[in-house]
Amino acid sequence: MRVRSSEEFLRELKARGARRLKTVRFRANRSTIWSLTQDATVLNLHVAYRRAPSGILDAFATIVRGRGYRTAAVKEAAERVRNWGGLDPVMEAVRASHAQRARRAVRRCADDAQVTHCCATPAQRAYLRALYRYLNQSRFDGLLPKDVPVRLSNRMSTSLGHIVPGRDRARGRFVVELALNVDLMLEGNGAERMDTLLHEMAHIADWLFDNQYGHGDSWRKWARHAGCxxxxxxxxxxxxxxxxxxxxxxxPPLPLALRRQAA
Ligand SMILES: [Zn+2]
Incomplete structure (x- = not known):
């Protein structure tokens, strides 16, 4: 199958009526398969789609024309691009190479060297700490460490969050940080903010209690436990x-249960 450049992909989508679109970017992501900016001018795509057949291009044109709103047509198109058979093998390859880098990173960050530049305001930091503490109690039975730094990053491109696993002689396995994309603080992202935080907290549990870092069976077990x-x-x-x-x-406003506690 043909491999398309971003310019070619953009041209084909414009020919299908996605006139607002200005940029298509391909990224070797581990989990994000596509994202569209609020004004629908930039479409970030997983590199696997470079080889997408014409029907998948039709679906992306539908998504962009619908500006990502959850209409029936956009949902149907999103499902089609998610289930396209060419996606999984490439994603697996990206994950495998990332896991290799991550194993090296675990060794490297023993000296706490790599941490995210944090752009959170003091009020945002207090909010994240309260939310983490609340979810630790309500979804993880209070098992997670209370002192994991939760940061906001304005440097993540399409990724929504990460944890940095650490290991050293004195502490054994620990968590250097949990970072969320600052976009998650925007209005309209409430569900994704909760889901991403729980997703990352499941990584913390998986790392500390199952000695795993990735999206394998043990991570899925924690994710289901937490309800994300x-x-x-x-x-x-x-x-x-x-x-x-x-x-x-x-x-953002804290969950209702937490506001009640504070009142
Ligand atoms: Zn993950």
Whole structure:
């Protein structure tokens, strides 16, 4: 099958009526298969789609024309691109090479060297700490460490979050940090914010209690336990900030149960 450049992909989508679109970017992501900016001008795609057949291009044109809103047509198109057979083998390869790098990173970060630059305001930091503590109690039976630094990153491109697993002589396995994409603080991303935080917390449990780092059976077990999607493909529209340099200071409302506790 033909391998398309981003320009070719863009041209084909424009020919299918996606006129607002200005940029198509291919990325070797582990979990995000596509994302569309809020103004529907930038479409980030998993590299696997370079080889997508014409029917999949039709589906992406539908998604872009629908600006990612969850209409029946967009949902149907999103399902078609998610289930395309060419995706999984390439994703597996990306994950395998990432896992290899991650194993090296575990050794490297023993000296706490690699941490995310954090762009959270003090109020956002307090919010994240409260939410982490609440979810640790309510979804993980309080098993996770209370002192994991939770940061916000404005440097993640399409990824929504990560943890940095660490290991050293004194502490054994520990967690250097949990970082979330700052876009998750935007209005409209409530469900994705919760789901991503739980997804990352499941990685923490998996790393500390099962000695695993990835999306294998043990991670899925923790994800189901916590009640987040035990899936690694993100294809739900996430509201993105308009410019990468835009500062996000919004502090979302805490879950109702937590507000009641505080009152
Ligand atoms: Zn993950």
């Amino acid at each position: 999607r035990a899936e690694t493909k993100y294809d739900r529209p996430v509201v993105r900030r308009r410019r990468r340099t835009q500062q996000i200071t919004r502090v």
